[in-house]
Amino acid sequence: MVRVDIEAIVMASDSIPSVIVLRERQTTGDGDMPPRALSIETGSFEATAISRGIEHAAGGRPLTHDLFVETMSRLGVKLERIEINAMDAPVFYSRLVLVNVDQIGETNEFTVDSRPSDALSLAVRVNAPVYVEDEVMNRAGTLSPAEGSPMDQDELEEFDQAVQALSPDDF
16 A cells, blocks of 8 residues: 545536546655556545535534544444445545554454545544545546656757647637
């Protein structure tokens, strides 16, 4: 599993899906390999719920994810982490990894199947870490340029020329 952070939320409307971009954390000092990014399509309501959780936006009444966090807290259950553990393109699968301490003091860990958007909404509300299975990242991830990495000017100019040469008929 690789640890990721939410890099961006691209909000859309109508029938166009929103996109959540997760970026791999750099865990080693090896600067040769750029971090990978994983884009997950979701609905606009789900993207808004994640965004509200990041911003810690308080509303008049609790939303479903806020209610779930409060319920877990009252039951003594903690969201330890979320794991995006499988995919069947374009659908991603995830699970909540929850822990509680029973009456005799033993810690119990259990998992609950979840949509990634719901899992992310909960994770941002309680600051739980997010992990992606290596196989999922390898299959669906893309390389993300490292922050501060120099852009090759020749490549940028070549790309710009290719874009300028496109016409609507090319699509």
